[in-house]
Amino acid sequence: MMSCAVEGGCPSDYVAVSISILSIILLLAKAVAPYLIYKIPRPKGSSFWLVAIQVLASFNLLLSIVMALNFLKFKGRHWWNSCYIWSVWFEGPLGFGLLLSCRIVQGFQLYNIFVKRRLPPIRSYIFLPLVLLPWIAGSIFIHMKKPLNNRCHMGAQWIIPITCLHALYIAVLVGLTGAVQHVEFRFHELKDLWRGILVSACCIGIWVVAYILNEVHEEISWVQIVSRFLLLVTTSILVLAFFSISLSQPLISLMSLRKKDHPECETMGHALGIPDSGLLLQGEPTQFADPNEPLDKLLLNRKFRQSFMAFADGCLAGESVHFYDEVQQLEKVPDNDHVRRIYMVRHIIDKYIAPGATMEVNISHRCRQEILSTLDLAHPDLFKNAVNELMQLMKMNLVNDYWLSAFFMKLKEDANMRTVNHELEEFGGWNFSHRLSSVHCADDPFHQEHSPRKPDSNSCDSDLQ
Template identity: 90%
Template structure:
């Protein structure tokens, strides 16, 4: 036991490594499941790369512990096995710091979006490196002072600053989360976040105790074996708990939008419970659409909008119509329902407005910047100028071609058929009403109650 405590390779070490490998497999499965199983298109921007960075940071943290604490037997005779690479850089700024940094970015985004009701003033790809600066500075300082021995342990005077740096990041995450605790989210971001923080804090508490024991008692073999086992196992739990916490646009809600057994959640409007998310008139067209009518009035009709949208998609120019449709859904949300309005507005910005969005619409730079720099995501006129620009664009291009397309011809035929059927139903309804009105109460067989005894007496 003494030999494996120093050189690595104890049975408990292999058990801990197996647990860490399993956690990485589960982590990767959770990360790719929405895209492979539920066929969710890969999002652009921070909603994707924050997840990818978190998976990478989790892998770095687990690998650094395995290499730095000698879970495996190997000699530190090469530069790549240096304690400062694994125990300082990969475990610090590229591991724990990066992992906590992603969660702090999430809390920062949620705070700005739902409390300040605006997009975050600092982009995520700028804010995350700023968060890592204390870790980088600390790693440089340790690398220059070289306090680590051949077993990657440091003295007592270094343990307290290192633990304080870990605690600082936990406090920042709890601080941002505490600032948004009064917001009632449509999805369960805050609930999942607090649950993840609770599990993470418990794991980190055990991790800190094991870390101190591992650093302070190098001469006690069983303490070394048990402490490093706890370090790796609690870290495996930590990375899974952190990844289970939803992002600012939760993975759980994204998956629910695409599940085949939940067809009602195929759009964000339905997922948010917006009534009549199509925002279409309840009455069907009884006559074909008039080309002389204004486009905004025609688009209020369900059949016309479906036909026009299908035509626009066939021309690979459906982004404007889809955008108009979702903005109309947003207008269905009451003005005092800020949370749902913010959800829908942020969904529209991510899908249509942000540069490089999956269905980026063709609007002016000034209009785009007005939306991206808004101070109120729940403002009723947030997308008004963008809708006006796109309406003009559709009138100049799509509308003229639509009237001569087969889509309009088909709509015209269907409208004529519905009109005839509607007239026939009205005629039948009038005839039926006339027949009923000619029946007097005495002759009405349904006016009297018929009991079995009454029927028997009548038959006799």
């Protein structure tokens, strides 16, 4: 017992290591599954790299505990199992500190977008190092003072400031969560967030107690074995709980939302319950797309917009039409429904406006900066100037070629067919087809075929009326 308590390799140590390995496997599976199973394209920007950094920080945290507390029995001491590498740097700035810092950055984004209704004033790649700075400063200070003994334990005077640093970051995360608790999120993110924080808080409470016992009662073998077992197991649960917190859920891509949580939704508008814009009523004839009509009026017709969008996609210039279509979806949301408008606006910005977006539209730098620096993401005229610029671009580059394309010819044929069918339906219920027409009324229950004749039955007339 005494030997494995000091040198490592106790049976409980191997059980704890196995649990930590399993947690890392589950963590990686949860992170990779959307891209392998649901075929979600890799998002750009902080939506991807913040998640990737969290996975790395979780691995560093677990590995640092295993190496620093002698879970595995190594023969001799080497430079790579130095206490200052694992207990100070990998556990602090590269582990727990980095993990909490990523969550704080995501909370900061959430607070700015849904409470302040603006994009974060500081970019994530700048804000994250600033949040992590106290951990880096603390690690440098400890490395200079060198308070660790050969078993990677500190004196009692160091325990309180280290514990306070951990608690400070947890308090900041809880504070950011409390600041957005009044927001009625569309996909129940806040409920999942509080549940994750509750689980994490319980794990951190046990973790702190085990950490203090492991540091203070260095001479008691069974305390060392039990405390380090609890440290690794609770940390394994903690990293899974943190990763499951849907703090960044409102900021994820449309494809992730659609295929993972709402597979029946084809667009962000459908996922948000926004009715389609420009829908034709059932039985209404499709109006012919007159080339003399203004483009903005023609695009209000959904059939024309779909045909024009297919033509633009074939010309590798469909971004403008897709952008217009999603802005039309946004206009269906009431101005006082700020949450749904922000969801939709954030999606449009990420997909069409942000530099390097997957379908970045060709608008002026001034117009782009007006959108990215807006103080109200829910403003009803946020994309007005962008739509006007793209409308002029489509008139110059796409419209004239569209009138000569096969897409317009097909739309014209469909419009003629729908018009003829609609007129026939209004003509007393007669169906003039290549076969002998059939009378559709209650007096013909067996749907027998008849020769075309003049309707002289009062019952048929009354039924049709």
